Amino acid sequence: MQTDISVRHLYKTYGDGFQALKDINLEIYRGEIFALLGPNGAGKTTLISIICGIVNLSDGEVEAAGFDIKRQYRQARQAIGLVPQELNTDSFETVWNAVSFSRGLFGKAPNPDHIEKILKALSLWDKRNNRIMSLSGGMKRRVMIAKALSHEPQILFLDEPTAGVDVELRRDMWEMVRQLRESGVTIILTTHYIEEAEEMADRIGVIRQGEIILVEEKDLLMSKLGKKELRLQLQHTLEKLPGELTLEPIELSEDGHELIYTFDSQQEQAGVARLLRTLGDLGIEYRDIQTRESSLEDIFVGLVHE
Numbered sequence: 001m002q003t004d005i006s007v008r009h010l011y012k013t014y015g016d017g018f019q020a021l022k023d024i025n026l027e028i029y030r031g032e033i034f035a036l037l038g039p040n041g042a043g044k045t046t047l048i049s050i051i052c053g054i055v056n057l058s059d060g061e062v063e064a065a066g067f068d069i070k071r072q073y074r075q076a077r078q079a080i081g082l083v084p085q086e087l088n089t090d091s092f093e094t095v096w097n098a099v100s101f102s103r104g105l106f107g108k109a110p111n112p113d114h115i116e117k118i119l120k121a122l123s124l125w126d127k128r129n130n131r132i133m134s135l136s137g138g139m140k141r142r143v144m145i146a147k148a149l150s151h152e153p154q155i156l157f158l159d160e161p162t163a164g165v166d167v168e169l170r171r172d173m174w175e176m177v178r179q180l181r182e183s184g185v186t187i188i189l190t191t192h193y194i195e196e197a198e199e200m201a202d203r204i205g206v207i208r209q210g211e212i213i214l215v216e217e218k219d220l221l222m223s224k225l226g227k228k229e230l231r232l233q234l235q236h237t238l239e240k241l242p243g244e245l246t247l248e249p250i251e252l253s254e255d256g257h258e259l260i261y262t263f264d265s266q267q268e269q270a271g272v273a274r275l276l277r278t279l280g281d282l283g284i285e286y287r288d289i290q291t292r293e294s295s296l297e298d299i300f301v302g303l304v305h306e
């Protein structure tokens with residue numbers, strides 16, 4: 001796998017002495033969608049801003065597309081598109097001009113066909129001659145994305161891309177991000193919508209108080225840390241959990257109608273079969289069974305509060 005971003009022993013202390021990042025080590029591979037999750041103030045925007053050369057690092061090394069972000073700033077920056085968290089689009093410019101101009105800033109020759117393609121993909125084509133200040137918030141966010149894509153970057157950062165965007169547009173944006181990935185673009189996104197990471201990401205990194213506490217393939221993460229819950233609706237209420245069951249990770253609901261069994265999704269078969277056999281032996285009958293898998297949200301909340 002080719003590495004598109006490499007972060008080694010990165011530290012950041014802001015001017016006021018606040019240490020925002022501590023010994024960050026991270027590799028992002030070409031063509032993947034990497035979701036960076038973490039609570040407010042964890043350091044996500046700081047990390048992205050450093051890789052994009054907007055904020056200076058205090059110590060460590062960062063390469064983007066094979067270029068050192070300090071010594072080869074221009075080449076590194078040219079390979080990157082950034083959609084920042086804060087919208088700064090109070091512009092008298094038209095959508096078309098702003099996006100075309102942004103391409104020029106990176107020293108790329110004009111390419112109206114490319115600009116047309118991204119504006120159409122972002123449903124901004126009808127608004128191309130409107131001033132940006134006259135657009136809605138969601139449209140402004142799409143203009144930010146169009147600007148970030150204007151110079152055909154290899155790497156795209158999306159810092160909270162869908163904050164304040166309606167559900168339909170969010171789906172459209174997910175679709176667009178997937179298409180970009182298919183065209184070979186490496187995508188790093190931060191989000192507070194965990195379903196977004198669950199839906200999109202190939203790998204997930206969790207950052208907490210300036211430290212990366214976990215990096216894992218999403219599917220592996222969900223099977224490793226995921227829990228399943230089995231609920232059995234009982235034919236007859238139980239007053240208390242029979243002694244035979246007290247060693248299991250099982251609970252009796254307050255009204256005595258339900259048994260709730262929680263297990264690791266990896267060792268499911270063994271435990272469930274044993275439980276059902278034990279219930280059979282005890283003559284406990286049930287009317288219905290439901291299972292539920294933990295979501296990335298459950299896992300994330302568990303990690304961050306650990």
Ligand SMILES: Nc1ncnc2c1ncn2[C@@H]1O[C@H](COP(=O)(O)OP(=O)(O)OP(=O)(O)O)[C@@H](O)[C@H]1O
Pocket residue numbers: 014015016018020038039040041042043044045046047085
């Ligand atoms: N210019 C600055 N000077 C001092 N401290 C800063 C500066 N910018 C950010 N910080 C602090 O660094 C920490 C990380 O901020 P950052 O914006 O990277 O968090 P974040 O993970 O992006 O949070 P959010 O989810 O709210 O966007 C916070 O405690 C923040 O107050």
Ligand SMILES: [Mg+2]
Pocket residue numbers: 044045046085159
């Ligand atoms: Mg942020």
